[in-house]
Amino acid sequence: MGKQVISTPVIRRLPRYYRFLGELEQEGLERISSRELALRMGFSASQIRQDFNCFGGFGQQGYGYQVVELRKIIGDILGVHENTGVILIGAGNLGKTIASHVDFQKRGCKLIAVFDDNPLIQGTSTAGLTIMPMESLESFCKQHCPQVAVLCIPKNAAQQLADRLINLGISGFWNFSHFDLKINNPDVIVENVHLGDSLMTLAYCMHRKEEN
Amino acid sequence: MGKQVISTPVIRRLPRYYRFLGELEQEGLERISSRELALRMGFSASQIRQDFNCFGGFGQQGYGYQVVELRKIIGDILGVHENTGVILIGAGNLGKTIASHVDFQKRGCKLIAVFDDNPLIQGTSTAGLTIMPMESLESFCKQHCPQVAVLCIPKNAAQQLADRLINLGISGFWNFSHFDLKINNPDVIVENVHLGDSLMTLAYCMHRKEEN
DNA sequence: TAGATTGTTAATCGATTAACAATC
């Protein structure tokens, strides 16, 4: 098994597998077949076996997959046992909610600082962290070397800030601003969360339904 | 042009087109070619023309596409000029943030009520709406017939609540609970927002990068 | 051994890209 490139659809399904296997583990289930798992998840059994085999099959013929073991392996692949340093920029409504609502630890991440340019909230705290001024960004990054930045800022500030952060060593963005960052560095990874697009997709499906 | 079924990848790209065309409109651009738009959006020109032709091409040969007109048409397709009634369940951190941060109007939706089972916050207001007790759900839905429910509740409550809401006429879910709803009614549409999955995907890509 | 279920190859399906005739 070499450094085979994993396709995006497979990668996107991994967290889902991880989540479902967690549920199965809690139910106390020891083993599961691709057929059963397919039934639960709404995938096909074939697809599940194909997916797992991207990483070099870890089932047993005639038996199925060990739930606990499989979940651990997928967790390792996803890096949930890592400890990636994360900072969050923009402690408005959205930023604060992300900071407190998302379980970073559970996903191999650690939120280590929150920044905002509003002096009125600097010094107050969210999710156990004191909100720092934007001017501290440089010194903080030099000292703590975070790898990921969560962007909870207005879209017109996003691009400029992203460039600044890349210079400070950030190589991953979790982008909640309504803006598609233009990054030409192939080592920098961007994960966009466009809530508006998601709502529009839902609205489209509702709207179309009525036409039929 | 008939009732051709539009594939999911195309649908998911529509909000993105709409967003970019909005930006172009604000820049005052009158026309754009598929080639230029492709460059901006990181799609291929071919794909853009294919996508638009699903709905019966609205460009001009030798000229390109009228930005304003194109945006309006895609807006209509997406239903942004509709007025779909939306209720939100669960006014915790996340719920309140969604209620106030998301521009429902801009996407053809209207948030008309917020519910929560916590008596301590019932009667207080978010996003200009008074938080109502869960017991009011039945009478409210009977009277106002909302079509979409935003679920900002813990995962163990999600399935049961979804079933209750379907009985009250809800046919679309914007689901922020960490749970994949099991709905067997094909007329009910679910749009899942799994923030955790999104973060894990990012974490995976960061993690893998280091191995190379 | 017989039954079950994986790992893996082959077939199918769908989406993207390329090409080019139509036409503004």
Added chain:
DNA sequence: TAGATTGTTAATCGATTAACAATC
């Protein structure tokens, strides 16, 4: 008319599904 760019068909690519031999 000539140049540009669409609409649309054909070719390619990739992902999913089906099938089955390997093996627990």
